[in-house]
Amino acid sequence: MRTGFLLNDAHWVVVQQGLPEGLVDTQWVSGDPGEATEFVSVGGLDLVVVEASEKFLTADLVQAADRGGIMLxxxxxxxxxxxxxxxxxxxxxxxxxxxxLALVAGKGGSPLLDASPDGVPGPQHAAEPGSSLPQTSRRGTLTVFWGPHGAPGATTLCVSTASVLARQGLSVCLVDADARGGVISPALGVLDPIPGFLAAIRLAGKGELNAEHITRLVCPYLSPPTEFSILTGTPRGLIPGEVPRDSLDALIGILRELFDAVLFDTGSDISLSGEDRRSTGADITSHIASRADAIVAVCGVSPAGVARFARALPELESQAVGTPVRVWLNGVDTSRRAVGDDAMLREALWRFAGLSEYAALPRDTSLFLEAERKALSPIDVNPQSGFAHALRHELATFTLSRWGEEDTSHTMNAPPAVAEDRARATRRGERELPVKSRSHPQGPPEVAKRGFPALVANLRRRWLKLTALR
Known part of the structure; x- marks a missing residue:
C-alpha cells in the first residue's frame, strides 16, 4: 500500500520499526504540514498516516485527502x-x-469495525447485551426551529423544547446546525472540544458514520431531572460545500434511529434567489426543512419582526412543501397595558402572512437573563414560570410526535372577528376587500402596496408609545 507519513522525527523512529514488511510502500515522510498537503494533492497514494495533533492534522490536509480519495x-x-x-x-x-498491520492487510482499520469469523471486516450491526450503544429500532421525529434574520429567541425556544420533552422521558438530541457558527454550547456551558455536527458530517461523507460515532460526538446536558444530548455547532462559519446533502441525510437517518426527538436549530438564511441558493446556510436550512416532520417558525413580536417574518415565510413554505409549519410568537407582553397590541399583531399576521393560528409565548426577561447567567435552559431555571406553562401547553396541544398526523399548520381561515366584520359588511351591501391568496403570497398587489407601509408605521408608533410608558 502506497503510504505517506506526516509526523515528527521521534515518532517516525518508532513507527518505522514496526512497519509491516512487504505491505507498506513508503512514498514520503514529512514533518511539514504544508509540504505534506502538496504531496497529497499530487496524488499517487493509498494511505496517509498523520499524527493526530493541531499542528499536523489540519483541515487543508483532510480536504486534500478527501478530494483525492486517499485514506487517512x-x-x-x-x-x-x-x-x-x-x-x-x-x-x-x-x-x-x-x-x-491490520489496516494495510485489510483485517480492520477502524475501531468501529468488527472482524467477522473469516477475517473480513464488517460493521457492527447490533450492540452486544450490556453495551452502552443506544437502541436503533425507533424512528424519532425531526423538528426544525427557524426564524428570519433578527427573530429573537429561536435558539432559546429550541433549547426549552428539548428540556420539556426530556422531562417527559423522551430521548432528545439537539443539533446546532447554524452555518454562521454554533451558539448552543456556550449558552448552556457545554464543553465542546469537538464540533460534533461538522465531525459527524465528515464521517458520513466517508461512509464511516454509525451509532457509536454519534454517542462519542454528542455532549450531554444534565440538569436533573433534565438530560438530553447536544451535537454542537462550529466555532466559525461553514464554508460552501462543507456540508453535502448526502452526508446530511445520512446523519439525519442515524439520529432518527437513536433518539425519540431530534431538534435542529438552523440559521435564518433561506432564499430562492440565485445568489442565496449558493449560500451554505440557505442550503442547509432548506434541505433540513424538506426532511423535517414539523417546522417551528419563530416570529419576533415587534414591527420589524412581523415584517421580516411575513416576507420570509413563503420562502420557507416553498422549501418544505407538505411539512406542517407551526408559528410561535416569541416575547408577547401579557400585561394589561399590551391588550391593544395583540389585536394589531393578529391583524398584521392575518393580512400579510395569512396566519390565524399560532402560539403566543410570553416575555419573561428576568427568567431569560437568569438562564443566561446560570448557563441553563429557562425550563430548568423555573419549571413553574409562565413561559414554561405556555410552552408545555403548546407542546401538549401540538405535540411533536403528532405533527404530520394532524393538520396543525397555519390555515387560511380568517379569524372570527374578521369573518364577523365581513358578514356585517355583506349585510350592509358594502364591497368586501380582496382576500390574500396563495397566488399572491404578499397579498393582493394593490392592497399590499397601499396598506403595508401604513401598517408598519402604525405598529412602530404604537410600539414606541408603549415602551415609552414603561
Whole structure:
C-alpha cells in the first residue's frame, strides 16, 4: 500500500520499526504540514498516516485527502489526540504497530469495525447485551426551529423544547446546525472540544458514520431531572460545500434511529434567489426543512419582526412543501397595558402572512437573563414560570410526535372577528376587500402596496408609545 507519513522525527523512529514488511510502500515522510498537503494533492497514494495533533492534522490536509480519495489514519500519540481526530472526521486510529498491520492487510482499520469469523471486516450491526450503544429500532421525529434574520429567541425556544420533552422521558438530541457558527454550547456551558455536527458530517461523507460515532460526538446536558444530548455547532462559519446533502441525510437517518426527538436549530438564511441558493446556510436550512416532520417558525413580536417574518415565510413554505409549519410568537407582553397590541399583531399576521393560528409565548426577561447567567435552559431555571406553562401547553396541544398526523399548520381561515366584520359588511351591501391568496403570497398587489407601509408605521408608533410608558 502506497503510504505517506506526516509526523515528527521521534515518532517516525518508532513507527518505522514496526512497519509491516512487504505491505507498506513508503512514498514520503514529512514533518511539514504544508509540504505534506502538496504531496497529497499530487496524488499517487493509498494511505496517509498523520499524527493526530493541531499542528499536523489540519483541515487543508483532510480536504486534500478527501478530494483525492486517499485514506487517512490518525496516529494517537498523546492525550487529546482522539478528540482532535474526531474533530477532523478521521475514523481510522493507530495506537500500536499491530493497528497499522491490520489496516494495510485489510483485517480492520477502524475501531468501529468488527472482524467477522473469516477475517473480513464488517460493521457492527447490533450492540452486544450490556453495551452502552443506544437502541436503533425507533424512528424519532425531526423538528426544525427557524426564524428570519433578527427573530429573537429561536435558539432559546429550541433549547426549552428539548428540556420539556426530556422531562417527559423522551430521548432528545439537539443539533446546532447554524452555518454562521454554533451558539448552543456556550449558552448552556457545554464543553465542546469537538464540533460534533461538522465531525459527524465528515464521517458520513466517508461512509464511516454509525451509532457509536454519534454517542462519542454528542455532549450531554444534565440538569436533573433534565438530560438530553447536544451535537454542537462550529466555532466559525461553514464554508460552501462543507456540508453535502448526502452526508446530511445520512446523519439525519442515524439520529432518527437513536433518539425519540431530534431538534435542529438552523440559521435564518433561506432564499430562492440565485445568489442565496449558493449560500451554505440557505442550503442547509432548506434541505433540513424538506426532511423535517414539523417546522417551528419563530416570529419576533415587534414591527420589524412581523415584517421580516411575513416576507420570509413563503420562502420557507416553498422549501418544505407538505411539512406542517407551526408559528410561535416569541416575547408577547401579557400585561394589561399590551391588550391593544395583540389585536394589531393578529391583524398584521392575518393580512400579510395569512396566519390565524399560532402560539403566543410570553416575555419573561428576568427568567431569560437568569438562564443566561446560570448557563441553563429557562425550563430548568423555573419549571413553574409562565413561559414554561405556555410552552408545555403548546407542546401538549401540538405535540411533536403528532405533527404530520394532524393538520396543525397555519390555515387560511380568517379569524372570527374578521369573518364577523365581513358578514356585517355583506349585510350592509358594502364591497368586501380582496382576500390574500396563495397566488399572491404578499397579498393582493394593490392592497399590499397601499396598506403595508401604513401598517408598519402604525405598529412602530404604537410600539414606541408603549415602551415609552414603561
Amino acid at each position: 489514519a490518525a496516529l494517537i500519540t498523546h492525550a487529546g489526540a482522539e478528540q482532535w481526530a474526531d474533530q477532523r472526521g478521521v475514523g481510522h486510529r493507530l495506537y500500536q504497530p499491530e493497528d497499522l
